[in-house]
Amino acid sequence: MGLIARLQERVLGIAPWDASQISDEWFRAHFEYAAEVVNQWIGGVMDIPRSRFLNFGCGDGITDLSLVLRYGATSIHGVDVRREYEKLPRIAREQLGMRRVPTALSFQTIKSGDSLSQGSAQYDGIMSWSTFEHVRRDQLSLILEDLHACLRPGGYFFIQIEPLYFSAYGSHLRRYDETPWHHLLATEDELWKVIEAHQGPIDPAEVDFGFADFGVEGYKRFVFNEYKALNRLTADELVAFAKSAGFNVAREERRSLDISPPDSLLAQYPRDWLTNNEIFLLLRKG
Numbered sequence: 001m002g003l004i005a006r007l008q009e010r011v012l013g014i015a016p017w018d019a020s021q022i023s024d025e026w027f028r029a030h031f032e033y034a035a036e037v038v039n040q041w042i043g044g045v046m047d048i049p050r051s052r053f054l055n056f057g058c059g060d061g062i063t064d065l066s067l068v069l070r071y072g073a074t075s076i077h078g079v080d081v082r083r084e085y086e087k088l089p090r091i092a093r094e095q096l097g098m099r100r101v102p103t104a105l106s107f108q109t110i111k112s113g114d115s116l117s118q119g120s121a122q123y124d125g126i127m128s129w130s131t132f133e134h135v136r137r138d139q140l141s142l143i144l145e146d147l148h149a150c151l152r153p154g155g156y157f158f159i160q161i162e163p164l165y166f167s168a169y170g171s172h173l174r175r176y177d178e179t180p181w182h183h184l185l186a187t188e189d190e191l192w193k194v195i196e197a198h199q200g201p202i203d204p205a206e207v208d209f210g211f212a213d214f215g216v217e218g219y220k221r222f223v224f225n226e227y228k229a230l231n232r233l234t235a236d237e238l239v240a241f242a243k244s245a246g247f248n249v250a251r252e253e254r255r256s257l258d259i260s261p262p263d264s265l266l267a268q269y270p271r272d273w274l275t276n277n278e279i280f281l282l283l284r285k286g
């Protein structure tokens with residue numbers, strides 16, 4: 001944020017906003033649900049208004065905006081390998097009638113695996129929502145060690161992943177394919193044919209603001225490539241990676257879907273891999 005924006009905000013205050021204007025379900029899912037969950041987990045152990053936060057894999061920054069507007073955050077730096085956050089001023093205008101994004105927010109495009117710590121523990125808290133299943137597996141240790149170095153001693157790091165890869169909709173393709181565990185049962189070609197043949201609307205809560213850039217068919221290809229790049233992390237593996245990067249587990253919750261996996265998959269994978277679709281993990285730097 002520039003100096004002029006800061007001066008403007010100091011004089012005029014945070015721009016007015018109105019949540020009754022929200023019309024987009026993706027926006028609502030992040031502005032309301034995701035931010036509420038982050039607040040419950042992080043707000044329980046940290047003083048949000050007095051803390052400096054890093055959001056690793058911030059996407060379009062809607063959750064960060066909500067943490068500022070609804071929970072009083074005053075400093076969130078979002079980093080991502082993509083530039084979706086550049087859409088935030090337009091999105092905030094359209095969904096909240098907000099004319100200026102708060103100066104509490106800053107964003108940065110990084111290359112995967114770039115060091116963010118640069119030798120100093122600059123953040124009191126870190127959050128990461130639906131991102132760690134997308135990080136290249138061979139970079140997980142490096143990235144978690146760097147995030148550990150970013151955090152001040154006693155700071156917290158909240159990670160959420162949903163859906164986990166081996167769960168019923170762990171492909172992240174449910175918007176096109178409702179068959180549970182289809183990605184573990186079908187070949188890649190068979191799966192792509194289902195996606196390719198899909199007609200009609202998809203769940204609006206699953207349509208991000210990048211959809212318009214890709215168009216209907218381009219978005220299918222984008223989502224399928226994302227599926228192929230998933231690191232297939234299980235909840236136990238995530239916890240093990242985090243611990244070996246130096247974090248302590250302060251709290252965790254694993255959720256499962258109430259559907260029974262087919263016997264053919266139970267013969268190949270542990271039941272809890274197949275049923276556990278979500279993890280909330282609160283880590284602490286000792």
Ligand SMILES: C[S@@+](CC[C@H](N)C(=O)[O-])C[C@H]1O[C@@H](n2cnc3c(N)ncnc32)[C@H](O)[C@@H]1O
Nearest residue numbers: 057058059080081082112113129130131134135
């Ligand atoms: C499913 S999106 C979630 C975005 C955002 N947290 C949200 O809830 O909308 C996953 C995000 O992780 C980002 N990502 C993937 N690998 C990354 C990496 N190595 N470093 C930083 N961001 C990464 C992607 O670009 C994408 O924006």
